[in-house]
Amino acid sequence: MEDVTRVVKDVLKTVAPYLEDARVKVNGVCDQIEGWQIIAYTFGFTLILVSLYNFIFDEEKSLTFRIKRSFFKFVKRLPIIKDQIAKEIDKNAKGVEEGFQKGVGKMKYIHKLPAKGLSEKKIMDELDRYHSLVKVDWSKGMVSGAVYNGEDNLTNVLVEAYRKFAWTNPLHPDLFPDIRKMEAEVVRMCCSMFNGDEKSCGSVTSGGTESILLACLAYRNRARENGIKFPEIIVPVTAHAAFDKAAEFFHMKMTHIPVDPVTCKVDIRKMRRAINKNTCLLVGSAPQFPHGSIDPLEDIAALGKKYNIPVHTDCCLGGFLVPFMEKAGFSVPIVDFRVPGITSISADTHKYGFAPKGSSVILYSDKDYRKHQFFVQPDWPGGIYASPTLAGSRSGAVIASCWAAMMYFGESGYVETTKKIVTTTRYIAQELSKIKGIYVLGEPQVSVVSIASHDFNIFRLSDALADTGFSLNPLQFPSSIHLCCTLIHTHPGVADNFIKEVKKAVAEIMKDPKAKCGGIGAIYGMAQSIPDRSMVSEIAGLFLDACYSTKDPEPEKNGKVNGKH
Numbered sequence: 001m002e003d004v005t006r007v008v009k010d011v012l013k014t015v016a017p018y019l020e021d022a023r024v025k026v027n028g029v030c031d032q033i034e035g036w037q038i039i040a041y042t043f044g045f046t047l048i049l050v051s052l053y054n055f056i057f058d059e060e061k062s063l064t065f066r067i068k069r070s071f072f073k074f075v076k077r078l079p080i081i082k083d084q085i086a087k088e089i090d091k092n093a094k095g096v097e098e099g100f101q102k103g104v105g106k107m108k109y110i111h112k113l114p115a116k117g118l119s120e121k122k123i124m125d126e127l128d129r130y131h132s133l134v135k136v137d138w139s140k141g142m143v144s145g146a147v148y149n150g151e152d153n154l155t156n157v158l159v160e161a162y163r164k165f166a167w168t169n170p171l172h173p174d175l176f177p178d179i180r181k182m183e184a185e186v187v188r189m190c191c192s193m194f195n196g197d198e199k200s201c202g203s204v205t206s207g208g209t210e211s212i213l214l215a216c217l218a219y220r221n222r223a224r225e226n227g228i229k230f231p232e233i234i235v236p237v238t239a240h241a242a243f244d245k246a247a248e249f250f251h252m253k254m255t256h257i258p259v260d261p262v263t264c265k266v267d268i269r270k271m272r273r274a275i276n277k278n279t280c281l282l283v284g285s286a287p288q289f290p291h292g293s294i295d296p297l298e299d300i301a302a303l304g305k306k307y308n309i310p311v312h313t314d315c316c317l318g319g320f321l322v323p324f325m326e327k328a329g330f331s332v333p334i335v336d337f338r339v340p341g342i343t344s345i346s347a348d349t350h351k352y353g354f355a356p357k358g359s360s361v362i363l364y365s366d367k368d369y370r371k372h373q374f375f376v377q378p379d380w381p382g383g384i385y386a387s388p389t390l391a392g393s394r395s396g397a398v399i400a401s402c403w404a405a406m407m408y409f410g411e412s413g414y415v416e417t418t419k420k421i422v423t424t425t426r427y428i429a430q431e432l433s434k435i436k437g438i439y440v441l442g443e444p445q446v447s448v449v450s451i452a453s454h455d456f457n458i459f460r461l462s463d464a465l466a467d468t469g470f471s472l473n474p475l476q477f478p479s480s481i482h483l484c485c486t487l488i489h490t491h492p493g494v495a496d497n498f499i500k501e502v503k504k505a506v507a508e509i510m511k512d513p514k515a516k517c518g519g520i521g522a523i524y525g526m527a528q529s530i531p532d533r534s535m536v537s538e539i540a541g542l543f544l545d546a547c548y549s550t551k552d553p554e555p556e557k558n559g560k561v562n563g564k565h
């Protein structure tokens with residue numbers, strides 16, 4: 001101890017003359033400046049320093065993103081460009097709205113409550129009229145995803161379960177012990193499917209997006225509790241947009257990791273390099289939505305273990321396929337709680353679980369993670385308020401229907417549907433890969449087949465297929481389209497019909513591969529090339545706006561003009 005004191009004293013003795021020198025020099029300079037100036041300079045300089053720091057370091061958006069955003073904001077304020085954009089947007093808005101108007105035909109919009117309630121008979125007739133607007137026939141397998149089962153006997157079970165529990169609300173477990181038990185059982189059955197131990201737990205949510213939001217929220221809250229002020233999440237670019245939604249809602253920085261261009265699986269080395277002290281979550285999908293590839297979750301989990309970061313498996317799409325693939329006779333990588341390091345899994349009961357829309361589960365390996373998802377307000381005058389998920393009141397009827405669907409299929413039922421769906425998907429992938437002019441992206445191991453082309457604009461193919469009644473999903477970066485195979489596509493003849501139509505359309509396109517693309521394809525192609533992404537967002541906003549349009553179709557020439565909208 002004395003040695004240390006002596007050393008410090010020695011050091012001070014040597015530097016003392018220099019410090020004295022500096023002091024005299026600084027005072028000499030300051031002699032020329034008045035006191036108020038010193039205060040003003042100090043204040044100004046600090047201000048500049050802080051602003052500069054805030055400009056360079058932001059806890060949510062990167063510097064390049066913000067510079068680009070500011071640049072485009074500036075450009076868009078230039079008068080000529082501003083007018084041009086306004087005109088263009090107006091045109092687009094009208095176009096989208098007209099599109100929706102076509103969808104309702106001659107039916108008028110209702111703008112006010114009916115003065116008097118309608119009879120049940122009248123309501124049912126009206127509902128049938130609305131129902132008749134549907135033009136795309138999903139029951140023939142013309143649609144990608146969207147309707148996952150659609151069989152009448154299941155519909156009856158779901159509707160009956162809904163009817164019995166129509167008035168229940170899991171917000172009141174004391175009033176509705178039946179629904180509480182069912183929700184707990186849905187979670188437990190899912191934990192078992194994913195090989196969770198007795199510590200595993202979860203919640204029923206309103207859909208995959210809510211499951212993902214909750215996981216991100218839980219990990220953000222956990223990270224904050226562990227002293228991370230600005231938690232960040234790392235996801236493959238192919239991860240579902242719900243993660244971006246979570247990052248935006250909960251103010252987290254998001255890092256997107258590129259995927260291998262051939263396998264479409266996340267580049268694990270790039271993911272490792274992106275990890276920093278603020279990372280609160282790593283994500284992998286099983287499978288991912290765009291191309292149906294399964295990310296290397298064992299590798300991601302190993303990273304999580306090594307750096308002590310939680311890992312989420314997004315099994316929203318694969319939730320009721322992947323757990324049954326082995327029993328259905330397919331080899332599949334392990335992506336569940338058997339992998340050390342995987343701390344949560346999202347699985348959509350309302351996709352291949354065949355439950356009605358509005359249900360999904362979020363599962364955790366341990367209650368220690370789930371507790372950060374819960375919300376409690378102990379001081380509310382309305383009572384001590386505690387809720388497990390984003391919603392307050394929830395539909396018990398949806399939980400009952402979900403429970404009913406799971407009991408209806410049972411393990412053997414899901415193994416059977418998995419067998420059909422995976423077999424059909426792989427068959428379609430194999431047949432499509434034989435067609436000259438297009439190629440299959442990634443590894444369609446589960447239920448999604450995506451295709452692209454080196455020879456022509458792939459959106460021409462989706463336009464051509466749309467003409468024959470098929471509705472596929474457009475994808476971007478890279479331009480491609482996909483079919484998400486549901487139980488409906490496993491019906492006899494459906495897959496072959498699809499393959500036949502693709503063959504025909506590709507052959508036609510290949511006669512003139514460089515021809516221009518119109519329709520939705522043109523829009524998608526253009527949208528990818530717009531450097532100002534906020535423009536794309538703005539135009540997409542018009543679409544959402546138009547969804548709420550209740551503007552009646554233009555009246556016939558002599559007709560009366562309708563009132564306000």
Ligand SMILES: *Cc1c(COP(=O)(O)O)cnc(C)c1O
Binds near residue numbers: 210240348
């Ligand atoms: C469908 C899906 C989700 C969640 O979507 P919801 O529409 O909210 O149910 C998340 N991840 C993947 C991979 C999905 O396919």
